[in-house]
Amino acid sequence: MKNSKREKLNMLKSENEQQKNRSGKKREKKKSRKVLGIGLAGGAALLLAGYAAVGFYYQDKFYPGTTINGVDCGGKDAAYAEDFLKKSAETYTLTIQEREDKTETIEGSAIQLTYQDDNGAEQLMKEKQNSWLWPAQIFGSKDYTVSAESSYNEESLEQAVSQLSCMQDGNMIPVQDAKVEDTGTSYQIVPEVEGTTLDKEKTLAAVKNAVDQRESQLSLEDADCYVKPSVYQDDEILKKEVEQLTKFTNLQVSLDFGTGTETVTRDQLKSWLKKGDDGNYYFDTDTVKQTVIAWSEKYNTVGKARDFVTSSGTTVHLTQGDYGWRLWQDKTTESLVNALNAGQSGPVEPTWLYTGEKHGGNDIDGTYVEISISQQRMWFYKNGTLLVDTPVVTGNPNKGNGTPSGGVWRLKDKASPSTLVGRNPDGSIEYETPVNYWMPFNGGVGIHDLTSRTSFGGDIYLYNGSHGCINTPLENARTIYENIEVNTPVVVY
Secondary structure, three states: OHHHHHHHHHHHHHHHHHHHHHHHHHHHHHHHHHHHHHHHHHHHHHHHHHHHHHHHHOOOOEOOOEEEOOEEOEOOOHHHHHHHHHHHHHOOEEEEEOHHHOEEEEEHHHHOOEEOOOOHHHHHHHHHOOHHHHHHHOOOOEEEOOOOOEEOOHHHHHHHHHOOHHHOHHHOOOOEOOEEEEOOOOEEEEOOEOOOOEOHHHHHHHHHHHHHOOOOEEEOOOOOOEOOOOOOOOOHHHHHHHHHHHHHHOOOEEEEOOOOEEEOOHHHHHHHEEEOOOOOEEEOHHHHHHHHHHHHHHHOOOOOOEEEEOOOOOEEEEOEEOOOOEEOHHHHHHHHHHHHHOOOOEEOOOOEEEOOOOOOOOOOOOOEEEEEOOOOEEEEEEOOEEEEEEEOEOEOHHHOOOOOOOEEEEOOOOEOOEEEEEEOOOOOEEEEEEEOOEEEEEOOEEEEEOOOOOOOOOOHHHHHOEOOOEEEOHHHHHHHHHHOOOOOEEEEO
16 A cells, blocks of 8 residues: 555656646747847848948949949949040040051040040949849949040041051052963962052041040951952952963964974964953964964065076076965964964964975976077976977067066966957957967966967067967977976976
C-alpha cells in the first residue's frame, strides 16, 4: 500500500513539473515574437529611408554610367551637360584626314561656331530617367545623344574650306585612268593613278555635315570626296585590248616579190590596226593598201628602163612599154589583210596583175619577139631557141606612122583570121585589111601577115611602110602565131 501511495505521489509531481515547463515555454514564445516584430518594423523604416534618399538624390542628377554625346555625366546635373556642350563648341576642332597621311584642321572659332542651348540635357533627364525607379535604372551603362545644334558663319566656313591646302589646284595630283601601254615588244596595263584631286563641291558638303554633326574627324576618303578614275587596271576591256594587240603585233608575216622579200615589221602592224565600234581590233584595208602601193612601186617593172642584148650582140637601153611585173594591189592587199585578221603568221603570196618571164634584169627570159626598126628585121625566140628570123616592113615614119620603138610591150591578143580596120580622124573608114594572123602588142600596132606584099626588108618602110604594124611573110607569121602566148614580150628598138 505504501509503495502504491509513493508511486501516485511521484506521478503527481511529474505531471506538475511538466505543466510548469509548458507554461514557461509559452511565455518565452510570446516574448520572442514581440522582439521580431519590433526588428522588422525598424528594418523597413531604414529601407524606406534609403530608397527615398537615393530617389531624392537623383531627382536632378544622372545615374552612374550615363554618357551624353560621349561625355560621362554620371552624378552630374543637366546644367553640367549643357555647360559642356557649350564649351565644346568654343573649343571645337575638326581634323580633316587626307590622302598621303596628311591632316588639316578647321577651328570652331574660325567659322564662328556657337552652341544653341535648347535644354536638351534637361529634357533627356525628364524623358529617360525616373528617380523613383532607381533600383531598376541605376545599374548598367546608358548612352544618350542630345541635339548639339550649333550655328556658324556660312561664308567663314566656305572660306576656311577653300583655304585648305588639299583644296588648292596646284597641290592636287591628277587622277589617271588605267591604260594600255606598248613596251616595245608587247603590251601591258598601266595601273590607274588615284591622285589627290578633290571634288570641291563634295568636300565642302562633307565638311558642313561634319560640323553640323559636331564630328571631331572627317576622312575625305570615307566621305567619297576624291575624284575617281573611270578605268581601273582590272577592267575587262583593257585586258581584252592587251590580248588582241599583243597577238596582232607579234605576227610574223612576209611577202616574196621575186627580187626582194618584205617582212612586215611590228611598227607596220601597229600602224595598220584600228579599233572597231565593238571594241575589237582589226587590220584596216585602206591603211594596209598604202604600204602595198609602196611595195608595188618598188617591185613593179612595167614601164621601167631596162637593158637588152640584141641578136646582133649590141646592148640597147629600153625605156618604153608595158611589159613586166605589175602587182595587183587590191588582191595582194586582200590576201594580206585576211591573213592578218585571222592571226596567221607565215608567208603571204603576192598577186600579180602582169608578170614578166623572170624576176630581175629586163624580165625577159628565153621567149620573146625582137624587132629592129633600123635593120627591118624580126626574130622570134622560144625557150631560147630561134624559131623565126625574117625581114619585115614597119610603119612609115615619113607619113607619121612610124612604129613605136625603144621599149618592151606585152602581146595583148592573138586572132586568126582577122580584119584590120583603119579610120580617119572623122571616124570614117580609111582601110579594111583582111589578115590570116593578127597579134597586137601596142594598141592598134601588132604583127601580121600581108599577102599583098611581095617583098620585105630594106628601106621599103620609108616609102611604102605600114600604118605602124609589123608586116611579115605569111609563113613566118604562122610560125610565130602557133608558138607564141599572150603576154609574151615584144622588144622594139
